Amino acid sequence: MGDKTMTAEEVVSRLASGMTLGIGGWGSRRKPMALVRALLRSDIGDLTVVSYGGPDVGMLAAAGRIRKLVTAFVTLDSIPLEPHYRAARERGGFALTEVDEGMFQCGLRAAAQRLPFLPVRAGLGSDVMRVDPDLRTVTSPYADGETLVAMPALRLDAALVHVNRADRLGNGQYLGPDPYFDDLFCEAADAAYVSCERIVDTAELAKVAAPQSLLLKRLTVTGVVEAPNGAHFTSCAPEYGRDEEFQRRYATTPWPEFAARFLGADEAAYRAAVRGWRKEEER
Amino acid sequence: MTATRAEYCVIACAEAWRDAGEILASPMGLIPSVGARLARLTFAPDLLLTDGEAMIVDAEGTAEGWLPYRQHLAFVTGGRRHVMMGAGQIDRYGNQNISCIGDWERPKRQLLGVRGAPVNTLNNPTSYWVPKHSRRVFVEKVDMVCGVGYDHAAGARHHRIPRVVSDLGVFDFATPDHSMRLASLHPGVTVEQVTQATGFALTIPSEVPCTREPTPQELKLIREVLDPAGARAREVAV
Numbered sequence: 001m002g003d004k005t006m007t008a009e010e011v012v013s014r015l016a017s018g019m020t021l022g023i024g025g026w027g028s029r030r031k032p033m034a035l036v037r038a039l040l041r042s043d044i045g046d047l048t049v050v051s052y053g054g055p056d057v058g059m060l061a062a063a064g065r066i067r068k069l070v071t072a073f074v075t076l077d078s079i080p081l082e083p084h085y086r087a088a089r090e091r092g093g094f095a096l097t098e099v100d101e102g103m104f105q106c107g108l109r110a111a112a113q114r115l116p117f118l119p120v121r122a123g124l125g126s127d128v129m130r131v132d133p134d135l136r137t138v139t140s141p142y143a144d145g146e147t148l149v150a151m152p153a154l155r156l157d158a159a160l161v162h163v164n165r166a167d168r169l170g171n172g173q174y175l176g177p178d179p180y181f182d183d184l185f186c187e188a189a190d191a192a193y194v195s196c197e198r199i200v201d202t203a204e205l206a207k208v209a210a211p212q213s214l215l216l217k218r219l220t221v222t223g224v225v226e227a228p229n230g231a232h233f234t235s236c237a238p239e240y241g242r243d244e245e246f247q248r249r250y251a252t253t254p255w256p257e258f259a260a261r262f263l264g265a266d267e268a269a270y271r272a273a274v275r276g277w278r279k280e281e282e283r
Numbered sequence: 284m285t286a287t288r289a290e291y292c293v294i295a296c297a298e299a300w301r302d303a304g305e306i307l308a309s310p311m312g313l314i315p316s317v318g319a320r321l322a323r324l325t326f327a328p329d330l331l332l333t334d335g336e337a338m339i340v341d342a343e344g345t346a347e348g349w350l351p352y353r354q355h356l357a358f359v360t361g362g363r364r365h366v367m368m369g370a371g372q373i374d375r376y377g378n379q380n381i382s383c384i385g386d387w388e389r390p391k392r393q394l395l396g397v398r399g400a401p402v403n404t405l406n407n408p409t410s411y412w413v414p415k416h417s418r419r420v421f422v423e424k425v426d427m428v429c430g431v432g433y434d435h436a437a438g439a440r441h442h443r444i445p446r447v448v449s450d451l452g453v454f455d456f457a458t459p460d461h462s463m464r465l466a467s468l469h470p471g472v473t474v475e476q477v478t479q480a481t482g483f484a485l486t487i488p489s490e491v492p493c494t495r496e497p498t499p500q501e502l503k504l505i506r507e508v509l510d511p512a513g514a515r516a517r518e519v520a521v
Binding site: 026053071072073074075080081085086089090092098099100101102103105120121122123124125126127128130131177178179180181 | 337359360382390401402428
């Protein structure tokens with residue numbers, strides 16, 4: 001049982017242009033933003049990103065790193081429409097596979113189970129079938145004979161997720177009200193990288209919260225990064241809520257200006273830039 | 284005590300859950316949320332409500348259960364739910380669009396994406412709420428079918444669109460070809476106002492009823508318990 005701790009930079013060094021990358025969380029909730037920021041500091045691009053999209057998608061799209069996006073939505077939650085994602089879509093910045101929220105979950109589940117597809121009722125009659133001509137249907141071999149969508153597996157080269165606690169072996173724990181789909185992202189991926197608010201001894205995990213909070217199993221986790229405030233500016237309940245003011249700043253600032261000011265040499269530079277911005281705001 | 288337009292809208296939304304029984308009400312938007320909670324406190328006491336995140340809560344907000352997104356999505360497919368979604372566009376057969384305006388390949392305006400509209404409409408009753416009734420929303424043909432309408436549903440066994448509520452009235456699909464029909468007008472609205480603001484020909488019955496009056500108890504609940512700050516007036520003015 002190896003120590004899997006590494007830095008965000010080491011995670012990025014294991015990624016490559018052209019990969020299919022799953023990003024956990026949901027909208028502007030518990031996104032692995034420190035890992036996304038590290039990715040933005042690299043020159044990795046040409047990515048196929050699979051995400052219930054939030055600012056992770058907005059930033060990667062704005063920076064031109066996405067070749068193809070697989071999603072059901074992109075939102076900042078309190079700001080319904082993600083402005084940088086919108087701008088990228090409206091200038092035809094990347095290819096899109098747009099599926100329903102339930103189809104998306106089915107695709108991850110199929111990948112986790114090493115199945116080529118899973119049948120799902122969602123999608124029939126809607127334009128998700130029109131805009132993705134590769135989607136096929138499957139007919140029940142039983143008496144009902146129902147025709148369903150055969151949602152293809154969303155197999156990932158790598159997954160990035162953020163949780164509240166993890167040990168050095170890759171056991172991960174969420175402490176908020178919703179696990180989202182982070183375990184599925186890890187199970188659907190060839191390699192999974194977990195950032196966390198705090199790395200603790202294994203024995204601490206079961207003391208912190210009930211056993212059902214132990215979401216990620218080490219056999220699906222490749223690397224563990226300690227990244228306090230690593231979901232900022234998205235929420236990471238119960239430790240912090242969304243930084244609404246900073247999110248507004250992100251949403252209203254032209255991308256080059258935002259990137260120049262906040263995406264410095266490393267995560268410490270990001271935190272210092274956010275602190276500097278906050279002082280300015282308080283004045 | 285005269286009811287405001289926003290309050291008629293609350294009543295019209297609440298009515299979507301009448302006699303729904305012990306199912307999950309999933310209202311999206313403020314007025315549908317007030318409506319669902321009003322229904323829960325009055326004529327639909329068995330409804331389940333969520334806090335919009337992962338908890339199932341009673342009308343006072345006390346948690347009674349857990350429903351994270353993964354389970355919510357599974358729950359949708361079981362059908363014990365009536366959702367009221369928003370709509371960027373909606374057409375005469377109830378096709379709804381929240382994905383984008385213009386050509387999907389290169390949209391003029393990117394909106395949210397299809398979200399759960401396909402899974403909702405094929406699995407459980409789906410109603411819609413439109414706070415500003417206009418020809419931009421009520422269109423001849425939506426640019427991207429997210430929520431499935433009657434002409435696209437091919438008789439899918441769990442497909443049903445009980446109602447569309449707007450700031451002008453209530454609409455349903457109780458016509459031979461399941462095209463949209465004016466079911467009631469909010470007091471003070473004329474048939475002409477509705478047809479002017481709708482981009483396709485609606486079926487207009489010879490006599491159009493008014494949306495019902497709220498009871499004094501309902502008005503008191505809306506004004507004193509459910510929305511004392513009057514946020515509903517920001518979604519629907521007048």
